[in-house]
Amino acid sequence: MSSTHAAVDRSNFLEIKGLQKEYVPGNPILKGIDINISEPGIVAIIGPSGTGKSTLLRCINRLIDPTAGAILFDNADLSQAKGGELRKLRRQVGMVFQEYNLVERLTVIENVLTGRLGYMSAWQAWRRKFSQEDINGAFELLEAVGLSEHANKRADSLSGGQRQRVGIARAVMQNPRVLLADEPTSSLDPKTAVEIMELLERFSEEKNIPALVNIHDVKLASRFAKRMIGMSNGVVVYDGSPEGITDEHLKQIYGGESWLD
Amino acid sequence: MAGLSTSKEYENPFKRNWVSTGIWALVGVYLVYSFNAMGLTWDRFSQGLGHADKLLGRMFPPNFDRWELLLSGLAESLEIAVIASVSGIVLSLFFGLFAARNLMPNWVSVPMRGFIALCRTFHPVIIAILFVKSVGFGALAGILTLIVASIGFIAKLFAEAIEEISLKQVEAIRATGAGFVSVILFSVMPQVFSRFIGFSVYQLDSNLRNSTMVGIVGAGGLGGTLFSAFQRFDYDFVAAILITIIALIMLGEFLSNIVRNIFR
Numbered sequence: 001m002s003s004t005h006a007a008v009d010r011s012n013f014l015e016i017k018g019l020q021k022e023y024v025p026g027n028p029i030l031k032g033i034d035i036n037i038s039e040p041g042i043v044a045i046i047g048p049s050g051t052g053k054s055t056l057l058r059c060i061n062r063l064i065d066p067t068a069g070a071i072l073f074d075n076a077d078l079s080q081a082k083g084g085e086l087r088k089l090r091r092q093v094g095m096v097f098q099e100y101n102l103v104e105r106l107t108v109i110e111n112v113l114t115g116r117l118g119y120m121s122a123w124q125a126w127r128r129k130f131s132q133e134d135i136n137g138a139f140e141l142l143e144a145v146g147l148s149e150h151a152n153k154r155a156d157s158l159s160g161g162q163r164q165r166v167g168i169a170r171a172v173m174q175n176p177r178v179l180l181a182d183e184p185t186s187s188l189d190p191k192t193a194v195e196i197m198e199l200l201e202r203f204s205e206e207k208n209i210p211a212l213v214n215i216h217d218v219k220l221a222s223r224f225a226k227r228m229i230g231m232s233n234g235v236v237v238y239d240g241s242p243e244g245i246t247d248e249h250l251k252q253i254y255g256g257e258s259w260l261d
Numbered sequence: 262m263a264g265l266s267t268s269k270e271y272e273n274p275f276k277r278n279w280v281s282t283g284i285w286a287l288v289g290v291y292l293v294y295s296f297n298a299m300g301l302t303w304d305r306f307s308q309g310l311g312h313a314d315k316l317l318g319r320m321f322p323p324n325f326d327r328w329e330l331l332l333s334g335l336a337e338s339l340e341i342a343v344i345a346s347v348s349g350i351v352l353s354l355f356f357g358l359f360a361a362r363n364l365m366p367n368w369v370s371v372p373m374r375g376f377i378a379l380c381r382t383f384h385p386v387i388i389a390i391l392f393v394k395s396v397g398f399g400a401l402a403g404i405l406t407l408i409v410a411s412i413g414f415i416a417k418l419f420a421e422a423i424e425e426i427s428l429k430q431v432e433a434i435r436a437t438g439a440g441f442v443s444v445i446l447f448s449v450m451p452q453v454f455s456r457f458i459g460f461s462v463y464q465l466d467s468n469l470r471n472s473t474m475v476g477i478v479g480a481g482g483l484g485g486t487l488f489s490a491f492q493r494f495d496y497d498f499v500a501a502i503l504i505t506i507i508a509l510i511m512l513g514e515f516l517s518n519i520v521r522n523i524f525r
Contacts (some may be wrong), residue, residue: 061436084440091438101433105451114447118438125443167433174437 013038014060014178014210019069019079021055029055031234032069037178040208042201044221044242047231048254053214056231057180060212061093062086074177091118094171096200098183100163102170104156108147111155111166112138115173134173141169145199161192165199172203179204179211186216193217197224218250316496323504324497330486335505338482341403342472346465348404349411354457356412357419358445364423374420380413389475400481407468407475414467415460419453422460426452458524462517469513473506 014037021030029052037043045053058064060071062078071078078089094115102111116134117125124130130138142148145165150158155166164184171179181200185193197213201224204211215221221228222242230238230245230253238249251257325331359365360373383391388409392402426449434448476484483502490498 063432063436087438087440089438090436093436093438095433095436097429097433099429101429103430103434103448103451104427105454106447114434114439115437117434117440117443117447120439120443122440122442122446125439125446170433170437 013074015070015072016056016060017070017072019056019059019071020067021052021059021064022067028067029234030059030066033231033234033236035229035236035239037210037212039226040210041204041226042197042211042213042224043227043229044225045212045214045229045231046216046218046221046253049216051231052234053231054182057095057182057212057214060178060180061090061095063095087118091174092177094174094176094179096164096167096171096179096181096184098186100160100167100187102155102163102166105154107152107154108158108166109138109142109151112142112169112173115170118174138169138173141172142166145169160188161195164188164192164196168196168199168203172207176207177209179209181211181213183214183216185220193220194223200224218245319494319496320500322497323500324495325501327498328501331483331501331505334476334483334486334502335509337400338472338476338484339469339509341400341407341475341482342465342468345404345407345472346411346461346468349408349464349468350415350461352408353412353415353419353461356416357423357457358449360416360420361423362420363426363428364445364449377413377416377420380409381417382413385410385471385475386478389478389480393479398479398481403472403475403480403482406480407471410471411464411468415457415464418460419457422453422456423449455524459521462520466510466513466517470510473509 014035016033016035019030019033020028022028033056045056047053055064059066060073060078062081066079069079073089073093076085076089078086081089103114106114113130113134115138116130120129139148139151142151145168147158147162147165147169150162155163158166164187167184179200184200185196188196197220200211200213203209213221213225222245225242228238228240228242228245229236230249232253232255237252238245247257247260250260356373356377359369360377362370365373385406389402389406392405396402396405430452431444431448434444439447473483473487476482476486477488479485483506487499487502487506490496490502
């Protein structure tokens with residue numbers, strides 16, 4: 001499963017052009033974002049709360065509809081896709097949520113299997129007719145995230161770190177070509193946060209796919225990221241290597257300086 | 262507080278609310294007026310008690326001689342209740358989904374809520390009379406009546422249960438690229454299914470009770486037998502029918518407890 005897309009030409013793999021989003025007309029939260037993702041690995045998006053990082057990720061898999069701009073995903077415009085076409089694109093984008101968003105009354109393994117729903121018809125879903133391959137894959141993924149013994153527990157009986165592992169397994173189960181993670185570590189303690197980032201890094205390397213990670217913790221971000229994108233007030237103010245980011249940049253992104261070491 | 266001289270008089274913080282006092286007074290006046298208008302006096306009540314005594318005397322011992330008639334009525338009531346509950350529950354599943362404002366656009370949910378409200382508007386007796394007049398005497402009218410009653414109850418509560426779910430779980434399943442039906446099956450239903458079962462079991466219970474009632478207006482079941490026994494003053498047979506109904510309801514209660522335990 002891991003190398004199915006390895007041969008694809010990745011230039012212009014995910015290209016965001018002039019992306020704008022207004023929840024209230026005349027009050028844009030994203031003011032023209034241009035990002036081109038062509039390399040695998042973790043891309044950390046940093047910036048203060050309310051600056052549109054979540055909105056940006058949600059626009060990429062269209063949980064939120066952008067107001068203007070284009071999102072070219074493997075040369076198909078995601079921002080214009082509808083219905084079945086949208087769902088086909090969406091299933092190639094795995095999403096990890098800040099508060100895990102597991103379906104609490106389903107078991108852990110069932111939650112992982114829901115990652116395959118985008119590949120199934122409603123009739124198959126109704127009969128819970130997951131293919132044997134998917135079922136094997138789900139158990140293997142659960143093993144890979146270290147939760148084999150919890151497979152048949154209900155999702156709401158797990159701890160936060162364990163739930164996020166399930167959330168990642170569910171996203172990877174989609175066999176995605178890009179991973180999106182919306183503040184995946186901010187509900188977790190520092191040690192667990194590092195483990196979650198390691199897991200994201202590992203899957204992004206194994207699958208050879210990019211992982212866009214919204215993150216508050218600048219140190220944690222620069223430890224894992226191959227590329228950092230700094231956002232402030234709905235625009236990109238830094239885009240480059242984690243080493244290149246300076247206190248000046250951070251001041252520009254977050255404002256003030258009392259929080260810097 | 263005698264002996265304490267205060268330089269300032271404080272007002273009681275609990276002020277009389279004249280509006281609510283007025284409403285209470287109005288309710289009291291209307292209650293007295295209603296008693297008079299109905300001619301309810303103690304004499305009337307004691308006279309009534311004498312009649313009740315006579316009725317009870319004629320009801321005992323209950324007469325189970327016509328048990329075949331009783332059983333066929335009972336079977337029909339049970340069939341009406343089961344058919345109406347199953348159809349009503351299945352329809353409510355869909356109607357409730359369509360009525361949920363957090364999942365459906367207004368042009369779907371508003372008419373659906375209107376329809377469900379309409380189902381709740383009339384008491385089952387009135388609906389039963391309407392159906393008897395439109396589709397004729399017999400079990401069909403009873404079944405239709407109870408289906409309408411079931412939709413009015415389950416679909417409404419089910420829609421409200423759906424409106425209380427966590428949308429985070431829904432968002433996550435939508436993000437996997439799942440289609441609308443799969444999103445419902447895997448993120449909405451797990452959150453509301455046990456409540457839906459609860460409503461359904463309650464409705465089955467209530468349909469069992471109501472299935473013995475619809476017969477009184479000619480819509481089939483044990484109620485018809487009961488009504489004609491009343492009219493022929495066969496009070497001992499009436500007692501037998503009432504005991505049978507009690508047994509049926511107890512059985513329903515017992516079964517619904519089992520179902521609730523399974524789906525907890």
